[in-house]
Amino acid sequence: MPTVFKGLANLGFHFRRGQLHLIAAGPGTGKSALTANLVFKAGVPTFYFSADSDAFTQYVRVGAIATGFTTIEVEQLIADGNTEALNAVLQGHSHIRWNFNASPTLDVIEEELQAYADLYGWPHAVVIDNVTNIVDETAAEGHQGLEQILDYLHELARATGAALIGLHHVTGPYNDGVDPIPLSGIKGQIGRVPEGILTIHKAGSEFEGLKLNVSIVKNRGGKADPSGMTFAELDWQPERMSISG
Numbered sequence: 498m499p500t501v502f503k504g505l506a507n508l509g510f511h512f513r514r515g516q517l518h519l520i521a522a523g524p525g526t527g528k529s530a531l532t533a534n535l536v537f538k539a540g541v542p543t544f545y546f547s548a549d550s551d552a553f554t555q556y557v558r559v560g561a562i563a564t565g566f567t568t569i570e571v572e573q574l575i576a577d578g579n580t581e582a583l584n585a586v587l588q589g590h591s592h593i594r595w596n597f598n599a600s601p602t603l604d605v606i607e608e609e610l611q612a613y614a615d616l617y618g619w620p621h622a623v624v625i626d627n628v629t630n631i632v633d634e635t636a637a638e639g640h641q642g643l644e645q646i647l648d649y650l651h652e653l654a655r656a657t658g659a660a661l662i663g664l665h666h667v668t669g670p671y672n673d674g675v676d677p678i679p680l681s682g683i684k685g686q687i688g689r690v691p692e693g694i695l696t697i698h699k700a701g702s703e704f705e706g707l708k709l710n711v712s713i714v715k716n717r718g719g720k721a722d723p724s725g726m727t728f729a730e731l732d733w734q735p736e737r738m739s740i741s742g
Contacts, residue, residue: 504729509719526674541621548630677725
């Protein structure tokens, strides 16, 4: 995929088509915001399964990314019924298609992507936000069931040629999002299948500037540090959903 975050590229991490990637972090740390910035700024055909966030939330996030407005300003435009200019801006960035099913099954994911492919060809990127929202009644419980789902997503990336990006949670000690998260901190220990795994923690302050620190804990295409202590520092303006660096 096109390089969006030079900090990650400089450390040897790239989102690649035909591969499965996992982005893991605590709740509210910024994994959905990071992914929205990635696919919005990459500008490639993308299918986004937003099980964890509803249409209103994603509209506000992407509206802020597209315009540079704060999320509060975007919400005010919506409340005032004054979204014509905002919609015109977003129309110019219509490369992302959305599905807001809160509990998609593997069959739903496959059917939606096939329907997309019939109209436009296979997407270059597919986002699953979050992988734990996927329903698979044939999968085993717990860790084994998650691995089965990731095996399916891995095959899906190969079959479609898309960069498949799954969002995931971390274990309890890392939920506050302030310390580097190692590979062992990923919930369910499902690091075997993906080609690349990133973890995220926050740093800085409103006075000195907020940062999202993105650790490369697995990278089949380059260097990785399973401890999480090697990371790219990205500039983070949460009020505008802006991530860069």
